[in-house]
Structure formats: C-alpha cells, structure tokens
Amino acid sequence: MSESEWATYRQTRLQAIEQALERWLPQPGGRPRHLAEAMRYATLNGGKRLRPLLCIAAAEAVGGTMQQVLPTACALELIHAFSLVHDDLPALDNDTLRRGKPTCHVQFGEAMAILAGDALFAHAFLLIAQQAEQCLPERVVRVLHLIAEATGVDGMVGGQVEDILSEGEPISPDTLAYIHSRKTGALFRAAVLSGAILAGASAEAEQALDAYSRALGLAFQIVDDILNEIGDPARLGKPVGTDRARQKATYPRLYGLEAAYARAQQELQNALNALQPFGTAADPLRWLARSVFSPLHEGSR
Numbered sequence: 308m309s310e311s312e313w314a315t316y317r318q319t320r321l322q323a324i325e326q327a328l329e330r331w332l333p334q335p336g337g338r339p340r341h342l343a344e345a346m347r348y349a350t351l352n353g354g355k356r357l358r359p360l361l362c363i364a365a366a367e368a369v370g371g372t373m374q375q376v377l378p379t380a381c382a383l384e385l386i387h388a389f390s391l392v393h394d395d396l397p398a399l400d401n402d403t404l405r406r407g408k409p410t411c412h413v414q415f416g417e418a419m420a421i422l423a424g425d426a427l428f429a430h431a432f433l434l435i436a437q438q439a440e441q442c443l444p445e446r447v448v449r450v451l452h453l454i455a456e457a458t459g460v461d462g463m464v465g466g467q468v469e470d471i472l473s474e475g476e477p478i479s480p481d482t483l484a485y486i487h488s489r490k491t492g493a494l495f496r497a498a499v500l501s502g503a504i505l506a507g508a509s510a511e512a513e514q515a516l517d518a519y520s521r522a523l524g525l526a527f528q529i530v531d532d533i534l535n536e537i538g539d540p541a542r543l544g545k546p547v548g549t550d551r552a553r554q555k556a557t558y559p560r561l562y563g564l565e566a567a568y569a570r571a572q573q574e575l576q577n578a579l580n581a582l583q584p585f586g587t588a589a590d591p592l593r594w595l596a597r598s599v600f601s602p603l604h605e606g607s608r
Contacts, residue, residue: 308590316591317360323373324359325351327381331434333426345415345423346430350388352406357527357595358383358494362502364591365516371506378438379450379505382431383498386458389427390467390494392420399471400549404540428458442505450501457497466490475554478561486556491531492524499523499592515584519592522577527599529571532557534602536564568603575599 308316328350333343359380366376373380395402395410396417403413412420435454438447456462466489473482499520503513535550536559550557558567578596582589 308587308594313591313594317594320360320363320373321356323377324356324363324380324384327377328384331378331381332385332430341415341419342423342426345411345419346427348414349392349411349420349423349427350385352408354384354388354406356384357598358387358498360595361495361498361520361523361592364589364595365499365502365508366506367502368516368585368589368592369503369506369508369512370588371502375441376438376502376505378434378441379454379501380498382434383454383494383501385427385431385434386454386463387494389424389431390458390463392424392427394467396420399467400553402549438505443507446505446507449504453501453504454497457493462489462493462497463491466493470556473556476556478556480561483556483558483561487525487528487558488521491528492521495524495527496520511584515581518581519578519596522574522581523596523599526571526574526578526596529558529567529574530599530603532559533564533567533571571600 332347332350335343335347337343362376362380362383363373367373391405392411394400395405396412402410404410408414410420411423415423432451432455435447435451438450458464466486469482470486470490473486496517499516500513503516508516532550535547535557537547540547549555551560554560558570562570575596579593582592585592
C-alpha cells in the first residue's frame, strides 16, 4: 500500500466513523437536559480515532469488512472519550485544555462532565450489544468480555489508579510496565482483537494480532510520555510538562529521553514483526503503527 493509497483508505474510514458517531450518539435538545450536548462535545472534537481505525483494520486484515465491526469500533471511541473526560477532571489530572478546546468539565461543569463520561461508557456497551444483529452471538459475547476486562479493574481503570498512586513515588520498571500496559495498552489490545474476533479470525491470526497490539500500545504510550516532555502545546492542543510537574511514572523519567525513544522504536518494530504472517491486507495496520511516531515530528518544539 502506497502513501497515497493509505491516505485514501484512512480518509474513507474516518468519514464512516465520524458519520456513525454523529448518528449513534444521543441527539441534543431533549431530556435529560445538556447531557447529549456534553457527550457529543467530548466525542466529536477532532480526535485521531486511532482505536476505531485499529478495530476496522484488524477485521479487514482477516477478511472482514468495516460495516461488520463499525458499532464496536465506535464504542471503543466512546470509551476512549469517557476516559479522557474523567482523566481531565480536577480530582485526577486537572487539565483545562484538550485538543485545543476547553475540557468537558470546564465547558459544562464538573458534575455534568462526570455524568457525561458515565453515559459514554454505558452507551458504548449498548453499541457492542447491537453487534449481535451482524455477527454470531458467541463472538459478540467474547468481545463484550474482552472490552469489559480491558476497561475495568485489570485494565484502564486499574492502570489509572496505579498511575495516580505512583505520583511522587520512586518508579520501578515493574510499576511502570503495569501502568502502561493497562492504562493505555489494554484498550489498544481490545480494539485490535475485537475487530479480529468479530470477523472470525483464526486462533493463529488472533495470536499474531495480540502481539502486534501489545507492542503498539506500549510504543504509543512511550511516545505520549516523550511528547509531554518536549512537545509543542500549540500543535498538540494540550499542555506539556505536566507529567514531570506531577512526578508521574513515565519512561523519560525512569530511563531518560534517549532510551525512551529507543524503546519506542523497538516496540514499533516488534509490532511490525508480528504482522509478518499477514499479506497486504494488513498494510493499514502497518501504516497505523508507523503513524504513532508522526506526532514526534509534528508536535515537537
């Protein structure tokens, strides 16, 4: 797949994702008042849509179609949006800017932001359940289990808890790996594997995509850590230097910037190596992996 083919592929999938999110999110103007507006504000705000793209690309890599997995792809974006709304709250990261705009609690108030995040999380599982209209029910049950696990105690929420409790403490490699594999990596893995499962991937294909997603999730988080150190806030649309100010557990803090960058590059290569059993159908997954490094070149000072 050439760069121009990738650009076309990405644009068509992003358009379908945006249209589906617009259609499936609650419409504004009714009751409960303001909730739909807050949910849409948190979601329809120009995100990269990396998780739904991964879900779709993984399904297509094993012979499925975008339409076959689109509800789950959008559900993953709702879960991601929910996590950002709650992460930005004063009780957690206390951020006031997200993608160049006021964060949800700044725009709608803290109580409405909390409830909008809750509603996005619940609405995501409604969309996944609707997959039973297009896919075998046993596949949908597997995906429900996978995504619930990836977002709960042993996934995203658990990683966030350890991230908060580790602020200001000495960092160990084990703690850092625990936080990153759950806070970020778990939802990446769920995105890739859910697309594969719904499309009927073989056990061998699932295993390869599992390895790909774990490596990609770690590379993404390390790059995010680096950008928080050296990124340009005007390009990134959010403040930088916040991780160091809060003494968070990050790869640059534990290993230094140079070693963190080298580790991210190694994980990128691990992700690409995991796709060797696949042919050109997995090219979008390869391009998505490489795109993880783009912000380092676009968003650095």
